Amino acid sequence: MAEPPWLTSEVGIAATLRQGLALLRGGMQRPWRTLLATTGLACALGGFFALRHRDYAPSFVLRVVEADRKSNVSTPALKRQLAEYVRQAVFTSEPLLALMRKHQLYPTLMRNNPRAALDTFKEDIDIEVYQNYFVEERRAGGAPRSARLTVSFHAKDPNLALAVTRDLGALIVEREQARRRDLAKDSAARADQARDLLVQAVQRRSSEILAKQRALSQAQAADAQSQVELVGLMGSLEALEQQASEAERRSAAAGLGAALERRGIGLYFEVVDDGSLPGRASRIRTEISMVSAAALLSLPLIAMAVGAVSCKRGNA
Numbered sequence: 001m002a003e004p005p006w007l008t009s010e011v012g013i014a015a016t017l018r019q020g021l022a023l024l025r026g027g028m029q030r031p032w033r034t035l036l037a038t039t040g041l042a043c044a045l046g047g048f049f050a051l052r053h054r055d056y057a058p059s060f061v062l063r064v065v066e067a068d069r070k071s072n073v074s075t076p077a078l079k080r081q082l083a084e085y086v087r088q089a090v091f092t093s094e095p096l097l098a099l100m101r102k103h104q105l106y107p108t109l110m111r112n113n114p115r116a117a118l119d120t121f122k123e124d125i126d127i128e129v130y131q132n133y134f135v136e137e138r139r140a141g142g143a144p145r146s147a148r149l150t151v152s153f154h155a156k157d158p159n160l161a162l163a164v165t166r167d168l169g170a171l172i173v174e175r176e177q178a179r180r181r182d183l184a185k186d187s188a189a190r191a192d193q194a195r196d197l198l199v200q201a202v203q204r205r206s207s208e209i210l211a212k213q214r215a216l217s218q219a220q221a222a223d224a225q226s227q228v229e230l231v232g233l234m235g236s237l238e239a240l241e242q243q244a245s246e247a248e249r250r251s252a253a254a255g256l257g258a259a260l261e262r263r264g265i266g267l268y269f270e271v272v273d274d275g276s277l278p279g280r281a282s283r284i285r286t287e288i289s290m291v292s293a294a295a296l297l298s299l300p301l302i303a304m305a306v307g308a309v310s311c312k313r314g315n316a
Contacts (some may be wrong), residue, residue: 054163057065057126057152058094058275060169065146065268066134067260075266076183078176080113082147083129087122090175093169096121100172102165125168148272165275173269177261184254184261191247191254198244 015093067075079085100110100121109117150166159266190313212230260266 001273055154055156056158057154058158058162058165059150059152059273060165060275061271061273062151062169062172062273063146063172064134064149064268065270066138066144067266067268068144075260076187078134078147079269080135080151080231081133082134083127085147086127086151086172089179090172091122093118095171095175099164099167102159102167105164116118122148124154126150151305152275162275169271171277176267176269177264181258181261184258184266188251188254188258191251194252195244197246198240198247199235202237202240202244205233209233209237 066077072281079089087200096113096118100117106117106120109120128150130148130150134147136145138145149172151165153161153164153168155164209230212233213268214227216226217231225241257266
């Protein structure tokens with residue numbers, strides 16, 4: 001004869017609930033034991049919060065917004081892969097080593113192996129980019145794009161973590177604005193040079209046309225070849241003038257972009273969160289609330305455990 005499935009021999013849900021309620025009542029009938037166990041759990045949690053090794057990592061949040069380019073202005077583009085750009089191009093060895101010396105980070109490692117200290121510093125820095133609309137091309141007449149960038153530095157000392165994090169945020173703004181100023185300045189210089197070359201070409205072509213006209217007017221007989229050359233020169237002058245006009249437009253746009261970057265408004269950096277950490281009193285209140293909530297939520301389970309132990313002893 002086949003044995004019945006093991007599931008049929010298990011206690012049903014109703015019986016399980018009745019058993020749980022009986023254990024709960026057993027624990028509640030022994031309030032001092034239940035209270036003592038709950039207090040022990042609360043003390044254990046409080047000791048954990050008090051003795052644990054804290055790791056502070058304040059978040060410095062920047063909102064990056066490009067200039068409204070509805071007017072005739074040309075500004076450098078922001079890197080689309082912003083987080084990787086900050087890691088590779090902004091947080092380079094020279095400025096990071098300067099920050100390490102300023103805040104006396106990893107002093108022993110800095111003396112013995114500066115390269116290893118620098119690598120450790122980079123590992124303790126977190127960079128996150130979200131709401132990044134620079135990954136999309138901006139449509140003509142579209143609203144300015146923006147992104148949010150968060151930088152954090154991990155340290156055991158909250159004041160050190162905050163100071164270094166804020167310096168890292170300031171470094172991002174400083175280096176990016178300097179890069180954009182240099183790019184805009186070079187772009188304006190190249191645009192001016194291209195404009196000047198085309199203006200000179202227009203002047204030379206105009207001089208050639210005047211010389212050819214003068215030569216034709218002084219000629220004793222009509223020269224068909226010279227007349228064809230004059231027509232060609234006059235046709236090329238119109239094309240050169242159009243190119244010079246376009247170069248003038250590009251030069252004006254690049255010059256306006258360079259002026260915006262010199263004033264630091266080609267790309268706007270807004271500090272959304274300066275990384276301020278809650279004070280000690282606030283942290284203690286938060287931890288007390290967490291311990292109290294944990295003890296309260298665990299009270300029914302502790303009461304059931306006390307009831308189960310008491311029931312086992314009574315059966316013994």
